[in-house]
Amino acid sequence: MDKLTFVLKKKTVTVLLVMIAVGLLAIVIGYFTGTGGNRVAANLLLNNYYFLSMALIALFFVAVHTVAQSGWQMTVQRVGEAMSAFIPVGGLLLILFFLLGGLHTLYPWTHEEHLDEILIKKQPYLNVPFFYIRLVVYLGAWSLLAHYIRKSSLAFDSLGQMSYFSRMRTLSAIFLVVYALTSVMSAWDWLMSLDPHWFSTLYGWYVFSSMLAGGFAALILVIFVLKRMGYLELVNDEHMHDLGKYLFGFSIFWAYLWFSQYMLIWYANMPEETIYFIERHNHFSGVFYVNLILNFVVPFLLLMTRDSKRVFGILAPVSMIVIVGHWLDLYMMIMPGTVGGEHAGFGLVEIGAFVGFLGLFGLVTFWMLAKTPLAPVNHPYFKESMDYHTNY
Amino acid sequence: MNKYITAYYNDEEDLLKGLREILKKGVKVADVLSPFPVHGLDTVLGLRRSRLTRVAFWGGAVGAILGFGFQAWVFTKAYPLNFGGKPFFAVPAFIPVTFEMAVLFAAFSMVFAYLIHNNLGPGSRNVIHDERITDDRFLFVVPIEDEQQAGAIEETLKAAGALGITLKTKE
Numbered sequence: 001m002d003k004l005t006f007v008l009k010k011k012t013v014t015v016l017l018v019m020i021a022v023g024l025l026a027i028v029i030g031y032f033t034g035t036g037g038n039r040v041a042a043n044l045l046l047n048n049y050y051f052l053s054m055a056l057i058a059l060f061f062v063a064v065h066t067v068a069q070s071g072w073q074m075t076v077q078r079v080g081e082a083m084s085a086f087i088p089v090g091g092l093l094l095i096l097f098f099l100l101g102g103l104h105t106l107y108p109w110t111h112e113e114h115l116d117e118i119l120i121k122k123q124p125y126l127n128v129p130f131f132y133i134r135l136v137v138y139l140g141a142w143s144l145l146a147h148y149i150r151k152s153s154l155a156f157d158s159l160g161q162m163s164y165f166s167r168m169r170t171l172s173a174i175f176l177v178v179y180a181l182t183s184v185m186s187a188w189d190w191l192m193s194l195d196p197h198w199f200s201t202l203y204g205w206y207v208f209s210s211m212l213a214g215g216f217a218a219l220i221l222v223i224f225v226l227k228r229m230g231y232l233e234l235v236n237d238e239h240m241h242d243l244g245k246y247l248f249g250f251s252i253f254w255a256y257l258w259f260s261q262y263m264l265i266w267y268a269n270m271p272e273e274t275i276y277f278i279e280r281h282n283h284f285s286g287v288f289y290v291n292l293i294l295n296f297v298v299p300f301l302l303l304m305t306r307d308s309k310r311v312f313g314i315l316a317p318v319s320m321i322v323i324v325g326h327w328l329d330l331y332m333m334i335m336p337g338t339v340g341g342e343h344a345g346f347g348l349v350e351i352g353a354f355v356g357f358l359g360l361f362g363l364v365t366f367w368m369l370a371k372t373p374l375a376p377v378n379h380p381y382f383k384e385s386m387d388y389h390t391n392y
Numbered sequence: 393m394n395k396y397i398t399a400y401y402n403d404e405e406d407l408l409k410g411l412r413e414i415l416k417k418g419v420k421v422a423d424v425l426s427p428f429p430v431h432g433l434d435t436v437l438g439l440r441r442s443r444l445t446r447v448a449f450w451g452g453a454v455g456a457i458l459g460f461g462f463q464a465w466v467f468t469k470a471y472p473l474n475f476g477g478k479p480f481f482a483v484p485a486f487i488p489v490t491f492e493m494a495v496l497f498a499a500f501s502m503v504f505a506y507l508i509h510n511n512l513g514p515g516s517r518n519v520i521h522d523e524r525i526t527d528d529r530f531l532f533v534v535p536i537e538d539e540q541q542a543g544a545i546e547e548t549l550k551a552a553g554a555l556g557i558t559l560k561t562k563e
Contacts, residue, residue: 162467263484304449306441389431 003231004377008370016363023356030349039345041105042099042338048329049190051361052090057215058083059146060179062153063172071384072242075234075375079129079222081153082368084146091139094190098135102126106338111198114290118197136276138182145175150175157376183208191330194337198276206334209254210330213295214326216246216317222365224316226374235374238388241297246300246310247322248355254329259333280332283341287328294325327354395539396422397475397546398521399554400531404430407530410552412435414534417548423533425525447505448498455497459490522556 032041058080065073073080074364104110109119109126119126149171184204192203196319200206224385228230265273281288308314335344374384403408407430411421416438416462424433434441463486467473472480507513534549535543541560549557 259484259487263487266484269478306445 002114003233004373004375006226006231006366006369008366012366013363015358016302016366017357018385019355020363023352023354023359026348026352027356029348030352032184033348036339036343037127038336039104039339039343040349040353041097041102042204042334043349045102045106045190046327046334047169047357048090048094048097049359050211050327050330051086052094054085054215054218054361055086055090055146056142056179056212058219059087059149059175060212060215061219063175063179064147066169066172067176069169071380071381072239072388072390074382074385075221075232075239076223076243076377077153077376078369079226079232079365080219082365082372083219083222083361084150085368086361087139087146089144089360091143095139098132102133103131107193107196109193122196122392126196132188134185137177138186141178143180143184145171147297149175153376154372157373157378159379165333167350183211188371191333191367194334195271195276200261200265201383202257202264202278206254206257206261209250209257210295210326210329213247213250213254213299213322216243217322217326219243220247220319221300221323222313224312224319226350226369227312231374237312237383238316238390240312241306241309241390244303244315247315247319248303248309251299251303251322254326255292255300258296279341284332284336284344287332290327291328291332294321295329297321298325394538395542395559396562397529397534397542397557397559398527399534399538399551400522400525401554402529404530406533408432408436410554413530413552414548414554419534419545419548420537420546421532422451422535425521425531425533427526427530444505444507448462448502451501452494452498454488454501456494459493459496460486463489474478475492521560 027040029044031037039094042175062077062080062084063071065077109115109122109129124130127334149168152168152171155161156168169374184207187204190198220240223232223235223240223243227235262277266276299318302314302318303309308318331350401410405424407424411424411433415421415438424430424437426433458538464481467486468480474480475482475485478485511518515563521533522529522531532553532554534545536545536559546557546559
């Protein structure tokens with residue numbers, strides 16, 4: 001039988017802890033060697049949001065398939081659940097980040113003494129107390145739902161009572177509704193309000209699509225790493241094919257929403273809207289185009305054929321490219337409004353913050369994986385997942 | 393070369409099992425007609441993967457290039473119009489049409505390639521081997537290369553549990 005228990009080796013933990021330490025060190029060195037506090041804070045927000053979203057998309061993956069009562073994902077379900085355990089960790093870090101000055105450093109609308117007419121009109125929504133209330137509501141709801149979904153899934157596997165099965169479905173359905181609203185609102189709160197004068201009604205969905213592609217790339221890479229370690233032998237080409245299809249499809253979906261947002265603003269040509277893209281295009285023109293190539297052209301062309309989705313040699317590099325691509329996409333959302341074209345760049349802080357959060361994310365995921373069997377073998381749909389066959 | 397045998401099964405599981413047996417004995421199966429796609433049939437028959445996807449890709453590529461090229465020519469050379477001060481060569485405005493053209497050409501190229509390759513569509517004549525292949529019968533066609541062997545093949549089919557074995561002549 002397959003190796004069903006993941007053993008977290010000391011070596012893996014050491015590597016991940018070193019990554020966290022290197023990240024912290026790089027941020028501290030960067031801060032004291034002249035990288036402004038703005039840029040450090042922006043990088044912390046970027047990576048904190050990015051990895052928190054990956055965990056949320058992993059939970060979204062589990063929830064969608066639970067509600068749809070599909071069976072093929074059973075072999076990878078535990079990976080998604082383990083990734084979702086990062087939600088409370090990332091959430092706590094985010095709250096700390098905002099409390100310890102991140103909010104005041106990055107968000108112009110918190111400077112209540114310099115508010116102009118437009119921001120005063122937005123004050124009923126964009127004010128500090130309400131911001132914190134929403135923050136706690138989002139993170140609390142996500143963390144609780146993630147915890148109970150995972151708990152009922154594990155209980156169903158060990159105890160086998162159908163009540164856990166229906167409870168998991170109910171909780172998943174609740175999560176989907178909650179997440180549909182909060183993913184959009186959190187994107188307004190944490191990302192769009194960095195440029196508080198500018199607004200886009202598509203923004204929440206655009207961010208969601210970006211995180212979907214990044215999240216699925218992360219899920220594929222975690223599975224890839226686990227398979228390289230010799231686990232998850234039950235996950236075969238068929239399952240990877242479907243995950244690859246998600247990555248392919250959501251990359252196109254992202255491009256669609258990116259273009260929808262861009263074209264309307266370009267077409268209408270209203271100064272208060274175009275300023276957003278003018279800033280990005282003129283000061284970040286390299287990133288602006290690389291973003292489109294990495295997130296759309298590369299996955300679109302490379303994942304188009306059937307074989308490329310079934311071969312890790314192509315799927316894994318494309319996933320890495322997409323992860324970098326959506327990091328760049330978030331960079332484009334955050335940096336121009338906070339750091340500005342003259343001070344932004346790629347240096348120690350950018351790499352350090354990413355590596356540090358990657359280490360933490362990996363540590364939480366692997367730690368959670370080690371706590372439970374790697375596959376829900378007692379689930380009634382498990383056999384369906386084993387027999388799964390996908391043609392195109 | 394003008395004769396062939398048709399036989400059928402009433403169940404797709406029987407069909408897969410029977411075909412495996414028949415093919416193992418060296419009998420060639422030219423075609424299988426079923427009311428719905430049977431999972432695993434392609435593997436049993438040893439069919440190559442469909443090349444329709446490539447047709448779609450190249451059709452789409454041609455459509456995208458044509459769509460983009462045509463708009464670029466119209467709006468810069470043939471009939472340049474000033475729309476709200478936008479540049480004549482306005483790439484974002486061309487993209488929706490380019491996309492639609494790519495989809496249209498991919499879809500049509502697939503439809504026509506499918507119809508031509510399978511000898512379907514207007515003007516084509518096809519023999520209906522059994523009217524119930526659109527209902528509940530899984531029929532297959534065995535071409536007879538040498539009439540001496542027809543009897544032996546019929547025996548093989550009968551042994552594999554095939555029903556309604558009929559020797560027919562091509563019209």
